[in-house]
Amino acid sequence: MPPRRSYDQYCSAARALDVVGDRWTLLIVRELLAGPRRYTDLHADLPGVSTDVLASRLKDMERDGLATRRRLPPPGVAHVYELSERGRRLLPVVQALGEWGAAELGERRPTDAVRAHWFALPLLRDLEREGRGLVEVGLQEGEFHVHVGAAEGPVYGDGPAPAAPDARLTLDPATCEAVGRGELSLREATRTGRVEVTGEGTLAKALRDG
Structure with missing residues (x-):
């Protein structure tokens, strides 16, 4: 080479x-x-x-x-x-870059490509403040799952969680984009009913009780 x-x-x-x-x-x-x-x-x-x-x-x-x-x-x-x-x-590098670039997102343009799992790292940023565990996320664009606090192995993945998740989040595109832009925290979105949280794991309870 x-x-x-x-x-x-x-x-x-x-x-x-x-x-x-x-x-x-x-x-x-x-x-x-x-x-x-x-x-x-x-x-x-x-x-x-x-x-x-x-x-x-x-x-x-x-x-x-x-x-x-x-x-x-x-x-x-x-x-x-x-x-x-x-x-x-490089995970924290990509996370920091994404957090820094959140202000550049603005509204989604008609020409913007999008994949559901591109929201995994912005959501991970908020989820890490609540604890550790496996979280399944349902969006209009599709499903993905996040391994919160995992020291090794995949950080996230496409599709449903490979095992029973500690929490499942369901949210609409506008809410997900607001969280991705840093305008809204997951805890606040849950408190105001913009995110539906199901499950009995620590993460689910932390979000619902916040």
Whole structure:
């Protein structure tokens, strides 16, 4: 592979951007925080990225120790990409970037792509203040689940929770977008009836009792 471009600055921020500063890299990290993903799944959930650029970024991430590629065991025939431990440590970076960028969201534009699980990290920010556990979220765009407080493994995933969730949240698009923009907390949205919380886990009780 060609040598990685560098800012050639003896500065930790510059060195970090040498690794993750290319277009699409941090969005690939966002997707891989959901656990192992096939190339085709990544391409589907990164609208706008070309196949050449996605392949190039994934190779860069393997080279830089952010992600690994492995073949699924039989009867699977596909390869999947997943974050390494070093790559997973970018979670707070992606969260902080999302929180900083919330003010840039504004109202959703007609040309904006959206996936339900893109709301997982903004919701995780609020859920982490309430405790730990498995949370299932139902939106108009679809369902996803969040592993709140997980020290390893996937941070979130598409579809229903893989086990009985500690809490299930149901909310409309406007409420979810307001939470994502930082205009409304989950606790306040629950208190005012904009989020329906079911379940008997600690997280569910904390949200309902807040």
